[in-house]
Amino acid sequence: DVPANSLATEHVDTPAKEGYIPFLKTKKSESTLSIIVVGASGDLARNKIFPSLFALFYEDRLPESFTIFGYARSIMTNEELRNRISRTLTCRIGKRENCNKKMEHFLKRCFYHSGQYSSEEHFLELDNKLKEKETGRLSNRLFYLAIPPNMFMDVVRCAKRRASSQNGWTRVIVEKPFGRDAESSKELTRNIQQYLTEDQIFRIDHHLGEELVENLLVLRFSNLVFEPLWSRSYIRNVQLIFSEDFGIEGRGSYFDNHGIIRDIMQNHLLQILALFAMETPVSLDAEDIRNEKVKVLRSMTTVKLQDVVVGQYNGYCEGDASYPGYTDDPTVSDDSLTPTFAAATLFINNARWDGVPFMMIAGKALHSKRAEIRVQFRHVPGNLYNRKFGTDLDKTTNELVIRVQPDEAIYLKINHKVPGLGMRMDCSDLNLLYKARYPTEIPDAYERLVLDAIEGERRLFMRSDELDAAWNVFTPLLKELEKKKIVPELYTYGSRGPVGVHYLAAKHNVRWG
Numbered sequence: 001d002v003p004a005n006s007l008a009t010e011h012v013d014t015p016a017k018e019g020y021i022p023f024l025k026t027k028k029s030e031s032t033l034s035i036i037v038v039g040a041s042g043d044l045a046r047n048k049i050f051p052s053l054f055a056l057f058y059e060d061r062l063p064e065s066f067t068i069f070g071y072a073r074s075i076m077t078n079e080e081l082r083n084r085i086s087r088t089l090t091c092r093i094g095k096r097e098n099c100n101k102k103m104e105h106f107l108k109r110c111f112y113h114s115g116q117y118s119s120e121e122h123f124l125e126l127d128n129k130l131k132e133k134e135t136g137r138l139s140n141r142l143f144y145l146a147i148p149p150n151m152f153m154d155v156v157r158c159a160k161r162r163a164s165s166q167n168g169w170t171r172v173i174v175e176k177p178f179g180r181d182a183e184s185s186k187e188l189t190r191n192i193q194q195y196l197t198e199d200q201i202f203r204i205d206h207h208l209g210e211e212l213v214e215n216l217l218v219l220r221f222s223n224l225v226f227e228p229l230w231s232r233s234y235i236r237n238v239q240l241i242f243s244e245d246f247g248i249e250g251r252g253s254y255f256d257n258h259g260i261i262r263d264i265m266q267n268h269l270l271q272i273l274a275l276f277a278m279e280t281p282v283s284l285d286a287e288d289i290r291n292e293k294v295k296v297l298r299s300m301t302t303v304k305l306q307d308v309v310v311g312q313y314n315g316y317c318e319g320d321a322s323y324p325g326y327t328d329d330p331t332v333s334d335d336s337l338t339p340t341f342a343a344a345t346l347f348i349n350n351a352r353w354d355g356v357p358f359m360m361i362a363g364k365a366l367h368s369k370r371a372e373i374r375v376q377f378r379h380v381p382g383n384l385y386n387r388k389f390g391t392d393l394d395k396t397t398n399e400l401v402i403r404v405q406p407d408e409a410i411y412l413k414i415n416h417k418v419p420g421l422g423m424r425m426d427c428s429d430l431n432l433l434y435k436a437r438y439p440t441e442i443p444d445a446y447e448r449l450v451l452d453a454i455e456g457e458r459r460l461f462m463r464s465d466e467l468d469a470a471w472n473v474f475t476p477l478l479k480e481l482e483k484k485k486i487v488p489e490l491y492t493y494g495s496r497g498p499v500g501v502h503y504l505a506a507k508h509n510v511r512w513g
């Protein structure tokens, strides 16, 4: 076997598009790229991966010579795959011409091969089909595993043995979940590493591809005004919030086995926390950033049960509308204790953050859909205005909000005087609303991440030691919740979550709600 990644990517000077920082690229004319979407018959492939690939093609971000192969067990012709995915491709970039022509060109490059996930023979057939399309000196292959996790290992083995590139790179994008706890995650990593080197594995957490998450580092490290305040000296607490306004809606077979802590907190919110709290990296290189993230994750104390509230939504009817509770879902057992809501306070034991509560809140079937980071600053010491006008100290502290979705925005709550002859104070937002400032469409997170994987840019993908450190923060809590069979507090579908979260917030002096 020729090592799949035997030929490294090369630096080339591609003319930079406006606002685009070129990363590592292979020379276009000499290489072909095959993208193999494994699990092409599934929801993720149809709703996210193919539309993102089309958007990249539309934006001329794919190499000139590329082919896309869908692979799954379902029997489908090339035409059937094209029909299926064409329904979800959109001209998201706006009112440009020729989108339909572009779609036609794109669809002509999409093919399908039906096969079993554990059949080396079927992957060999795929390999032959790929070779027919690969014309360049270098044939690079990107496998996207959009399949349930119990199939990962079979596919990795078959792809490595029968369908990896013989003269270019082979990379594999793996979707979460990466295990259920520290041990199973380590085992998955060990198993995958039998076939792939760490730099061939791209563990995707699509929330890291969100525009505002990327922007977090720019905000911190390119503005003099924020970084000096970014510590326990000025920050009172940080909230990381992820709420959805819908329930599991038939996806219980996956969710009930994982729950909100594994689904959202241990990965998405913890990753954002690490980017928020890490020290300044030596450079913007992936390894420098990931080194800092690992350090901060390793400085965290494990989450304690007394610093956690878990909840589960129950349903209600209003007129003709009915909102089913979690255990009403046919895919969930009646006695399930799986949390659909959790609030947890985490601490980082280092000089910068000692004693600052980081409160994570994540839930389904809540009153709003939002993902945001809220930074509450300390009181102004000896505040003249609070003393003179008796204003509520707690209500006049500054707050920085980074709204990841919807309506991406960064705003800072500041105090100011209300115009007029009297002296009245008010609090308003200095607001950078992305929609208003940048009318162009913001790329979908998957677009950025797939492009990064093609270009070998790893900074938004999780390294195995990061994953270990992240699991170590939550694994003892997850085990305790399961061992003690902690009953989640009920909250009503569409509400703000369980009452217990207010007590937890008060305990850690967090202004909430």
Ligand code: NDP
Pocket: 039, 040, 041, 042, 043, 044, 045, 072, 073, 074, 145, 146, 147, 148, 149, 151, 175, 176, 177, 254
């Ligand atoms: P699906 O359940 O739609 O599965 C994808 C494909 O895998 C199916 O079309 C099916 O293809 C095959 N498959 C499904 N179940 C089995 C099984 N038990 N044994 C063998 N093959 C099976 O998943 P999604 O597309 O929604 O997601 C794919 C992966 O991405 C999952 O691991 C999921 O956890 C993860 N993920 C999904 C997200 C989403 O938005 N959907 C978001 C984040 C992560 P066929 O029968 O044709 O072989």
